[in-house]
Amino acid sequence: MFGAMWSEHCAYKHSRPLLATLPSEGERVLVGPGENAGALDIGDGLAVVFKVESHNHPSAVEPYQGAATGVGGIIRDIFTMGARPIALLNSLRFGPLDSEDDPTGGTDDAAAARNRYLFGGVVAGIAGYGNCIGIPDVGGELAFDPGYSGNPLVNAMCVGIASHQITLARAAGVGNTLLLVGAATGRDGIQGASFASAALGEDRDRQRPAVQVGNPFLEKLLMEACLELSGSEAVVGMQDLGAAGLTCALAELASRGGVGVEVNLDRVPCRETGLTPYELLLSESQERMLIVVRAGREPEVQAVFARFDLQAVPIGTVIAEPVVRCRAGGEVACSVPARALTEDAPRYVPDAVPPADLELRRSMDLRPLAALPPDEETLLELLGAPNVRSRRPIWQRYDHMNGTRTMVPPGSGDAAVLRIKGTARALAISLDGPGRLGALDPRLAAASAVLEGALNVACSGAEPIGITNCLNFGSPETTRGYWELREAVAGMAEACTALGIPIVSGNVSLYNETPDGPILPTPVIGSVGLLEHRSALLRMGWTDGDDIWLVGEPGVDVAGLAGSELAWRRGFRGGAPRLDIPAAVRLIRLVPQLARAGLVRGAHDLSIGGLGVALARMAIASDAGATVARPAPRAAPTAALYGESVGRVLLSVSPRRAADLEAAARDAGVEASRIGSAGGPALRIDVGDVELAVGLDSLRSAYEQPF
Amino acid sequence: MTTPRVAVVVFPGTWSDRDFLDVADSLGWAARAVWHTETRLDAIDAVALPGGFAHGDHLRAGAIARFSPVMRAVSDFAAQGGPVIGSCNGFQILSEAGLLPGALLRNDHLEFRCAWQWLRVDAATGPFLGTMRDADLIRLPISHGEGRYYADEATLDDLEASGRVVLRYTDADGRAVAEANPNGSMRSIAGIVNERGNILGLMPHPERAADPETGGTDGLAFFRALDAWLARQPARAERRL
Incomplete structure (x- = not known):
C-alpha cells in the first residue's frame, strides 16, 4: 500500500513542493487543486469542472486500452464531482511514423513501425471509449518527435458543467x-x-x-x-x-x-x-x-x-x-x-542541474538558417509536415458533435467552442504543449504553453479564466530531470501570475524515459475561456476584401526560429528562444475586447510554422486566398515567415474599421500592422526580393494528407 | 393545433436522447424520455429511437436492444400506423427488430466516421419527410462505426421499386457517387421506410442539425414534417397503447 501510495503518481513526492508554488486562487475558483478536478464559477449558478491527466505508461505497453482507460479515468474525475462531462480533448506525442520523417536519422524502420502501432492503437482507444460513452472529443493536439519514440504521451482532458452543489x-x-x-x-x-x-x-x-x-x-x-x-x-x-x-x-x-x-x-x-x-x-x-x-x-x-x-x-x-x-x-x-x-x-527536493550540453546548444548561431530562401517549396513542406498537416484523419474518427454544443469543431479554430445551453454563454477550450522549446528552455517552454493556450482561447473571443496542467517529464531522480521540472513549474507560475489566472487542477507524469533517454520536457496546458455572450465568437477565417492584420510582438528576430519546425527539419536543433510575457498578456487581453466591440471578423494565432503556415491555414479554412506585402520589412524573410515566437495573431478586419482597430491596439500597447488583404485563388506573399505565390489547391493538397 | 407528444426511448447506453429532447423542447413539444424497461407508451403521437450504443452494442449493434421490454410496445404502436423514427443506433435497432429490412454492417473503411454529410431526398413522403420535395439536398451529421446498409439484391430492388429508399448519401451536387458514400452502403442508401411508410430508419442525425449555432438546420425538416402530418390525422387521442 505504501509502495503504491508513495509512488510519484499518487504522492507527487518530487513535485508537490514545486506545485505548491503555482497560483491557484481567484474570484472564480470554487474548487482548487487536491480534489478530483478543479471548478470555476461561470455565472448563472453554473460551474465548469475540468482536469487533464496522463496515461503515458499504459499506452506505451498496450496502446488501445492504455488510451481508452485514460479517457475513462478523466471522465470519472469530472462526474464524480457532480458535473456532466461535455467535452474531451487529447494531447498526443509519438515518435516519427516513418524513418524519413526523422531528420536526425535516428529512427529506423522497426522503431517507426512500433510508433505507428502505438499511434494507431491510441487513436482507436480514444475513439472507442469516447464515442461509446457519448462525450464529444472536440480538440487537442498531436506532435511527433524522435524523443517520444517508445514513450508516447497520451494526455486526456475532460470538461464538465455542474449546475448545483459540487x-x-x-x-x-x-x-x-x-x-x-x-x-x-x-x-x-x-x-x-x-x-x-x-x-x-x-x-x-x-x-x-x-x-x-x-x-x-x-x-x-x-x-x-x-x-x-x-x-x-x-x-x-x-x-x-x-x-x-x-x-x-x-x-x-x-x-x-x-x-x-x-x-x-x-x-x-x-x-x-x-x-x-x-x-x-x-x-x-x-x-x-x-x-x-x-x-x-x-x-x-x-x-x-x-x-x-x-x-x-x-x-x-x-x-x-x-x-x-x-x-x-x-x-x-x-x-x-x-x-x-x-x-x-516523503517529500524530496533533489539537486537540480541543467543538462551539460545545454549552453552549447543554446549558443547555436541561427543566422545561416534565417538566410535560407523562403521559397514556395518550404511553405508546402512545412504545411504538409506531420507536425503541421491537417488532423482531420484523426478527429473525423471521434464523435465531436454529441450533445449539440459544439460551435467550433476540431480543425476550425485555435480552440474548441461549446455553447452552454440555456444561457448566452460559451466555453472556449484548448489543450496545448510547447513543441521543441522544452529542449532549449523548459521555463520559457512552460510559460509559452500557458500563453499559447490563453491566446488560442482569446482568438475565439473568450477571456481565459483558468487552466489545468499535465507535466510530462523524465525521471526526477536525475539532476537534469528535476531541473527541467523545476524550471517548467516556475515558467508556468510566471505566466499564470502575469495573466492573473489560476491553475485549478493537474497531474504529473514523471519517469517518461526509455533506455534511449528521457522525453522532451513537455508541460501540457489545458485552457478554459469564457465567452459571456456568443455574439462575440470569433472563427478562423477571412472573406474577400477583408484587411489582414498582424497583431502582437512582430517576432522578426532570428531567435524566433529557435525550436521551430523549420529549424528542427533543417538540423538546427539549438538556439536561444525568447518570449515577451507582458506583451503576450496585453495581446491576450486585447483580442476578446476587439471581438466584443465587433471590430474583428476572424482570428488565428501564430504557432507552429509561423506566419507562413498561419496565412496558409486561414486561406484553406476560408477557401479564399490573400495578397500579403512585406509583413516584416526589416527582417530576414525566413525568420519573418517561419519563426514561431509566441504572442502574435492574424486578424481579418473590415477596411472600414482600420482606424478603430489601430486606435484600440495603440491604447492597449500592442503593435499592429496591416499586412495585406484577403481574396483571390492564391496566397501571395511578397517578402522583398521574392514573391511566393501558391494556389489554394496546392495549399490544400499539401495540408490534407493522411498519416 | 395540438402539441405533438413524442416518446424518446432510452436504452442503457443511448446518448442522443438528450439532443432529441432538446429539439423537441425548443419546438414546444411534449416529449418524454421512456426507459427501456417500460412496457407501455401511453398517449403518444410518435416514437423516436435515438443514437448511442444501446446495451453497449454488445454482440452486435441493436442485437440486445430488440429484446428490451419497451420494444414490444414500440412494435405495437408501429403496427397501428404510429410514426416511428430511428436514427443511427435507432436504425440499427429497428433493423435488428425486423421492423425494417436489411442490416447495418461495419463501415467499409473499418473506422468510426463523424462528419457533415450531403443527402438527397429520393421519396418525400410519410410522416417524417412529407413536407420535403423529391431531389431536395440536405446536410446532416453522421456519427457511426456500423452504418453500411446491406440487403440482398431482391430486397434492394423491391425497396427501390416501391419508393422506400428515402435518403441517399451524395456529394454537394446530389450525385450518389462512391466518393460521397461515407461507409460503403449498398446503393448509397442512408435511410429507408417500411412498406406502410410510417417507420423511418436513417443513419444521419436530424436532431444534431436543428440550430445554426451548431452548423445547420436541415434536420428541423423532419420535425416540421411530423408536426404537419400529425395535424392532418383524425382522432389522435384514441391511438393509445
Whole structure:
C-alpha cells in the first residue's frame, strides 16, 4: 500500500513542493487543486469542472486500452464531482511514423513501425471509449518527435458543467456507509501506480498486466447514475477508483475528511475467486466508485444504481479514528493512519542541474538558417509536415458533435467552442504543449504553453479564466530531470501570475524515459475561456476584401526560429528562444475586447510554422486566398515567415474599421500592422526580393494528407 | 393545433436522447424520455429511437436492444400506423427488430466516421419527410462505426421499386457517387421506410442539425414534417397503447 501510495503518481513526492508554488486562487475558483478536478464559477449558478491527466505508461505497453482507460479515468474525475462531462480533448506525442520523417536519422524502420502501432492503437482507444460513452472529443493536439519514440504521451482532458452543489471527495459523519459501486474487482492493473512511476524498461511487454481494461458502456451507466444522485442529500462524498485502486480511494476520502474508514474486504464483489487482500487493495479494475452515504439512506441510493443494473455494495463505514482499517476473513489485513498514506508521504527536493550540453546548444548561431530562401517549396513542406498537416484523419474518427454544443469543431479554430445551453454563454477550450522549446528552455517552454493556450482561447473571443496542467517529464531522480521540472513549474507560475489566472487542477507524469533517454520536457496546458455572450465568437477565417492584420510582438528576430519546425527539419536543433510575457498578456487581453466591440471578423494565432503556415491555414479554412506585402520589412524573410515566437495573431478586419482597430491596439500597447488583404485563388506573399505565390489547391493538397 | 407528444426511448447506453429532447423542447413539444424497461407508451403521437450504443452494442449493434421490454410496445404502436423514427443506433435497432429490412454492417473503411454529410431526398413522403420535395439536398451529421446498409439484391430492388429508399448519401451536387458514400452502403442508401411508410430508419442525425449555432438546420425538416402530418390525422387521442 505504501509502495503504491508513495509512488510519484499518487504522492507527487518530487513535485508537490514545486506545485505548491503555482497560483491557484481567484474570484472564480470554487474548487482548487487536491480534489478530483478543479471548478470555476461561470455565472448563472453554473460551474465548469475540468482536469487533464496522463496515461503515458499504459499506452506505451498496450496502446488501445492504455488510451481508452485514460479517457475513462478523466471522465470519472469530472462526474464524480457532480458535473456532466461535455467535452474531451487529447494531447498526443509519438515518435516519427516513418524513418524519413526523422531528420536526425535516428529512427529506423522497426522503431517507426512500433510508433505507428502505438499511434494507431491510441487513436482507436480514444475513439472507442469516447464515442461509446457519448462525450464529444472536440480538440487537442498531436506532435511527433524522435524523443517520444517508445514513450508516447497520451494526455486526456475532460470538461464538465455542474449546475448545483459540487460533490467533494471526502468522507464525513461517523457511522456513514461506504458503498462500492460499479464493476467487480479483478486482477487487472495491479500496482499500476507503481508501474507508472518508473522508467519504461526493455521488459515493457511483460508489464501488460499492470494496464487496466476499459468498459465505456459500464462507465456510461455509472455516470448517469452518479449524476442522478449528485444533488441528493443522501450522498456525503464520492471518489472514483483510479490509480492504486481501493487503497488510494479509501486513504484520500479519510484523509481529506479528517476521519477514518473501516472496511470488510470480504464484501468486495470480485470477478474471480481467491483474490488476496493485497490484490483487492491494489487492483485498478476500472469503472468503480466509492460513495459515502448517510447512514440509513442506503436503500434509496442503491435503488438508483439498481435501475442501471449496477451493484452498490456496503463494504464499510466511516469511523472517528483516522485510520484505514481493512479486515479479511475476520482478521485485520491492514490498519494504517490515513495521513501516513497521503499527506505524510516523503517529500524530496533533489539537486537540480541543467543538462551539460545545454549552453552549447543554446549558443547555436541561427543566422545561416534565417538566410535560407523562403521559397514556395518550404511553405508546402512545412504545411504538409506531420507536425503541421491537417488532423482531420484523426478527429473525423471521434464523435465531436454529441450533445449539440459544439460551435467550433476540431480543425476550425485555435480552440474548441461549446455553447452552454440555456444561457448566452460559451466555453472556449484548448489543450496545448510547447513543441521543441522544452529542449532549449523548459521555463520559457512552460510559460509559452500557458500563453499559447490563453491566446488560442482569446482568438475565439473568450477571456481565459483558468487552466489545468499535465507535466510530462523524465525521471526526477536525475539532476537534469528535476531541473527541467523545476524550471517548467516556475515558467508556468510566471505566466499564470502575469495573466492573473489560476491553475485549478493537474497531474504529473514523471519517469517518461526509455533506455534511449528521457522525453522532451513537455508541460501540457489545458485552457478554459469564457465567452459571456456568443455574439462575440470569433472563427478562423477571412472573406474577400477583408484587411489582414498582424497583431502582437512582430517576432522578426532570428531567435524566433529557435525550436521551430523549420529549424528542427533543417538540423538546427539549438538556439536561444525568447518570449515577451507582458506583451503576450496585453495581446491576450486585447483580442476578446476587439471581438466584443465587433471590430474583428476572424482570428488565428501564430504557432507552429509561423506566419507562413498561419496565412496558409486561414486561406484553406476560408477557401479564399490573400495578397500579403512585406509583413516584416526589416527582417530576414525566413525568420519573418517561419519563426514561431509566441504572442502574435492574424486578424481579418473590415477596411472600414482600420482606424478603430489601430486606435484600440495603440491604447492597449500592442503593435499592429496591416499586412495585406484577403481574396483571390492564391496566397501571395511578397517578402522583398521574392514573391511566393501558391494556389489554394496546392495549399490544400499539401495540408490534407493522411498519416 | 395540438402539441405533438413524442416518446424518446432510452436504452442503457443511448446518448442522443438528450439532443432529441432538446429539439423537441425548443419546438414546444411534449416529449418524454421512456426507459427501456417500460412496457407501455401511453398517449403518444410518435416514437423516436435515438443514437448511442444501446446495451453497449454488445454482440452486435441493436442485437440486445430488440429484446428490451419497451420494444414490444414500440412494435405495437408501429403496427397501428404510429410514426416511428430511428436514427443511427435507432436504425440499427429497428433493423435488428425486423421492423425494417436489411442490416447495418461495419463501415467499409473499418473506422468510426463523424462528419457533415450531403443527402438527397429520393421519396418525400410519410410522416417524417412529407413536407420535403423529391431531389431536395440536405446536410446532416453522421456519427457511426456500423452504418453500411446491406440487403440482398431482391430486397434492394423491391425497396427501390416501391419508393422506400428515402435518403441517399451524395456529394454537394446530389450525385450518389462512391466518393460521397461515407461507409460503403449498398446503393448509397442512408435511410429507408417500411412498406406502410410510417417507420423511418436513417443513419444521419436530424436532431444534431436543428440550430445554426451548431452548423445547420436541415434536420428541423423532419420535425416540421411530423408536426404537419400529425395535424392532418383524425382522432389522435384514441391511438393509445
